[in-house]
Amino acid sequence: MIPKKSNVFLFQASPDPGSARSSSFEQAIAPGNSTLHVCATLETLNVLIKRANENSGLLIVVVGYERATEGKDDHMWELATSAVAQIRNSNLHDAFVVLWSASESADAVKRSFWQRNGANMITESLDSVRSVLTTIETQLSGTGPLSTCPYCQIELPFYSLRIHMPLFHIQQGNKPGLCALCKFTHPKLAVHMSEAHDPSQSHKSKRQPVFSLVVARRPLDGKFLMVDEVCSWGWWLPGGGVDIGESLANAALRETLEEAGVDVELKGILRVEYTPSPHSSQSRLRVIYYAEPKDLTPPKCIPNYESAGACWVSLEQLKLLHLRGDEPIKWFQYVADGGAIWPLSILATERENCVFVANPF
Numbered sequence: 375m376i377p378k379k380s381n382v383f384l385f386q387a388s389p390d391p392g393s394a395r396s397s398s399f400e401q402a403i404a405p406g407n408s409t410l411h412v413c414a415t416l417e418t419l420n421v422l423i424k425r426a427n428e429n430s431g432l433l434i435v436v437v438g439y440e441r442a443t444e445g446k447d448d449h450m451w452e453l454a455t456s457a458v459a460q461i462r463n464s465n466l467h468d469a470f471v472v473l474w475s476a477s478e479s480a481d482a483v484k485r486s487f488w489q490r491n492g493a494n495m496i497t498e499s500l501d502s503v504r505s506v507l508t509t510i511e512t513q514l515s516g517t518g519p520l521s522t523c524p525y526c527q528i529e530l531p532f533y534s535l536r537i538h539m540p541l542f543h544i545q546q547g548n549k550p551g552l553c554a555l556c557k558f559t560h561p562k563l564a565v566h567m568s569e570a571h572d573p574s575q576s577h578k579s580k581r582q583p584v585f586s587l588v589v590a591r592r593p594l595d596g597k598f599l600m601v602d603e604v605c606s607w608g609w610w611l612p613g614g615g616v617d618i619g620e621s622l623a624n625a626a627l628r629e630t631l632e633e634a635g636v637d638v639e640l641k642g643i644l645r646v647e648y649t650p651s652p653h654s655s656q657s658r659l660r661v662i663y664y665a666e667p668k669d670l671t672p673p674k675c676i677p678n679y680e681s682a683g684a685c686w687v688s689l690e691q692l693k694l695l696h697l698r699g700d701e702p703i704k705w706f707q708y709v710a711d712g713g714a715i716w717p718l719s720i721l722a723t724e725r726e727n728c729v730f731v732a733n734p735f
């Protein structure tokens with residue numbers, strides 16, 4: 375069944391639900407939008423879920439919550455977690471749940487908790503909430519042959535489904551599904567849609583075994599930038615494959631912006647790795663860059679094919695996260711311990727002039 379419209383609700387887990395915070399939300403999100411409703415009790419939320427179920431509208435619930443001062447009882451935390459659980463335990467498998475919270479968004483451990491408990495997106499930014507609501511509304515009004523989502527069985531036009539899958543199901547792993555354009559069932563439909571049907575014709579179709587990875591540290595508090603990978607692979611360094619014709623440095627900057635939403639300045643190189651293979655086309659080259667952010671823009675929070683989001687993480691928090699591998703631990707400790715960072719000029723093309731660097735030995 376195709377949902378005809380979306381119903382947007384703000385569930386305010388706050389001692390004062392009619393606060394300035396919820397009115398700022400209403401002003402920012404829904405000027406003139408009659409479908410936005412504010413509620414503050416689980417009973418009201420239950421009624422709204424039932425109503426959305428009956429009229430087959432898509433339910434979007436934004437749960438507003440801020441953590442109480444550490445050490446104090448936080449009844450609102452129980453209310454917010456119960457609200458998310460209530461939505462997830464309903465029959466509305468296509469509901470979209472945003473946790474709107476500065477205290478939870480900036481902490482990778484708390485972000486992981488809310489994702490495990492059913493939030494599709496965690497953000498402190500009202501602009502990001504507005505942006506994702508617009509995206510969801512736009513996908514409902516798309517045209518073209520319909521495709522079925524293998525996760526929630528919703529039917530959407532092909533390119534709308536392409537946007538829908540990472541937004542709604544990024545934590546659910548790969549599933550097989552029929553591609554309406556190829557007329558073929560692919561074992562990993564989301565991967566196929568990401569790589570084979572990118573309307574921007576981006577770099578993804580051109581691959582070589584050359585990679586740039588970025589260890590980015592924020593001088594303000596010594597935290598490191600981590601990406602929450604798609605399909606619950608775990609947290610990992612920003613970075614990825616270098617496009618054919620692209621420089622390693624550009625790939626490092628591009629991937630950090632795409633996966634983490636952070637504009638960084640490359641400051642140096644931690645290591646250059648070349649792993650030979652008997653198959654010439656499979657010999658791998660990886661460069662691990664050291665970088666720092668250009669400004670204090672919060673990391674990306676809207677799930678898409680690049681990542682589920684990103685966060686600045688301390689060494690202590692790193693031990694509490696599900697990691698894709700142990701490389702971030704090694705590199706973050708190395709940088710925190712004052713390990714050598716080599717000048718960017720040690721990596722050059724054959725035509726570039728020699729840059730003098732003083733002998734460090």
Ligand SMILES: [Zn+2]
Pocket residue numbers: 468523524525526527528538539542543
């Ligand atoms: Zn779906």
Ligand SMILES: [Zn+2]
Pocket residue numbers: 553554555556557566570571
């Ligand atoms: Zn296809």
